[in-house]
Amino acid sequence: MSGLLDLVKPRRSLSRRKRADRLFAACGAGAVFLVVLWIGFLFASLLVRALPAMTAYEIALTVQLEPEQIPPDNPRRGNWRGVLAQAVADLLNAEAQTLDAELIPSERVAAKLLLSKGAAAELRSLVIKNPSWLGKTGTESARTVFLPVSDSLDQYAKGLLVPSTQDGALVSPKTAELFDQLRQAGVVQRKFAWRFFVRADSRFPALAGIAGAVKGSLLAIMVCLFLSFPVGVAAAVWFEDFAPEGRRTDLFRINVYNLAAVPSIIFGLLGLAVFLNFFSMPRGAPLVGGMVLALMTLPTVIVVSASALRAVPSNLREAALALGASRQEAILHHVLPYALPGILTGTIIGLARAFGETAPLLLIGMTAFLTSVPEGISSPATALPAQIFLWADQPERGFAARASAAIVALLIVLTLVNLAAILLREKMEKGRSR
């Protein structure tokens, strides 16, 4: 008896074991805390940096679109800078009583000091979109438009730049004071930066947006889905249901599984050599980008689909076959629907990874500067991560906030995609258990 009791008796005291237990749990909780802290820190710092890009200071200008300045038949060749200089001079005259006289700059430099360098281009594209504004004279030719203020003043207003009297300073205290008075007069307003969401890239921070890059990314991802999902699922089905047992199949399988671990830049090199140089497909097109990303996602889709198929209870398949279904019927009607939630989750996660990928796109030219939103899968485009890379390397200050905002946009898209994957899976699994 005593011998048996000795066996049951704990080696260590109960309190020590409980303490070790608590410590073990605390380690886990600590790890989670660290992860949350890091992610929180990352998100917070990104959001703080991105916030300035969400608003823009704009100046309300009344421009005179007289035919002698802007020829109605060829508005592109109009004297846009002249129109703006006149409009700024008029504005300062009209506000003369609310402004300190010594702050008002000479007419020659006023537009340059206050307005963004891209204001002329912005006004031009605005008028080209509204041709009915042209061809009028006198007061009828006047239009009130909101145009972005200069990059430095925008930075100053957001507290990112301190005026200084030193030579070559970006904002002098005098200009800053004038700007503040214009703000009090209501001429300069802080507005939501809608351009950031609807425009393609620009060399002016105030006019640059992510729409072009987002569309380029989505087009590439669509091509990627279109290629990798059918091929991946078909390959997984073959591996799980049709492949003959043997060394050759194992070799195939191991090769495919290893491909999933190949660095993405290798797929970019492959795309460069095969798609661009051999098939001479257009450089920088979402079509090629999507094909390269599909090569990269394919192994992931195969691996995930194969394991989802493997997780289907074998009696489901066997029951179907026993009832006389062909193998094709058993797979299409019973096995695949059962495995679909897993397959879809895997595919979506693979696509999410492809969405954030830059390295392969760099090599096939999807990192170009483009001032228009891509039209289709064969027109040149930029991807969102490549856009972030481009903006981070620009000298203009305003691009730093834009890069952060683009990162936030990328993270939001990825979070939504992952959320969709989870919801889809839950919904389908609920449907399956019914």
Add this chain to the structure above:
Amino acid sequence: MGTLHAPRTIPTTPPATNKKKNLNPRCPKPRTRFGFLVSCGLSLVWAFALMALVLVAPALARDTVHIVGSSTVFPFSQAVAEEFTGLTEFSAPVVESTGTGGGFKLFCSGIGAATPDVTGASRLMKDSEKELCVENGVASVTEVRFGFDGLSIATSQEAQPLALTPRQIFLALAAEVPQDGNWIANPFSRWNEVDASLPNEEIIVFGPPPTSGTRDAFLELAVVPGCDSFAETKSLDKETRKQRCHRLRSDGPFIEAGENDNLIVQRLVSDPRAVGIFGLSFLEENRDKLRGVAVNGVEPSFETVRDRSYPLVRPLLVYVKNAHREVIPGLEDFVAAFVDEWAIGESGYLLERGLVPLEATARAETQEVALSAKPLF
């Protein structure tokens, strides 16, 4: 996984009677034929679409101008591309920053829609690159010099103002320096060891990596002239001279900071002892945080670069593939827009981006060369 495989012995064709009678109303009739047709149809459509993608895509003619090349020329190509889009009906040009060497490699890879039309360079085309072009059928290329660009050396605003000469730059940064007729590994670790007039501060210089055109220009314009100012250099043969004068130290004081100039700016701000080397636009854009380092007594600024009193100035060029001129819509107009007075003239919009314009006569010559497609070789 093998155990889950369907046993091969089970007969796979169902008896015909099963198909017709649907005994259990809750269990729908198996849609065998339908499913088969759908899957067959889908895979056919898919295969056709894939073939179409692969075969048709290259046949699509390109209707956008494609520019690659130097990251130094990139901001200027960007500006011209954006203005060009605003001024004409042509679709927006594609501008890629690939580095000067990478640009030439793509540019000289052949003729056709898959190859770029224009490449930017911050140095002249090398003979090896010309050979590559000719080898691949790029027979006629026009060289367009459109201006100059400044480099800058800078410190944080908090640092003491610094003024250097090429000789001091060479002594501080070269791998080997001459001393009493011998070449020895660079022994200096503080600025006042290089020259007693300089502050008693550690030498910490952030500069571009060897792959960067900025590095080549910095060596050519600041380090080599400093190297040549020593009597010991004169007696060296060409190869050794090149080796001695072009090699920067790798024992710590000179730090390769990667291609991103904004990173160097951030590091200068956080460490007032540090000195950085980058494009002039980055100094101009961060005047509130940075201070230029005078070279030969001249501070870097757009003005001193423009009047050529500041020595660190390099040429900017673009190369145009003449065989594409008639084929790619808008290329002719794009080249014209690039050399227009409105772009590269004395008050052109490229000056906003830090371009130093050519003299009026040189500019006229550039415009003539660019528009007449004068071949380089």
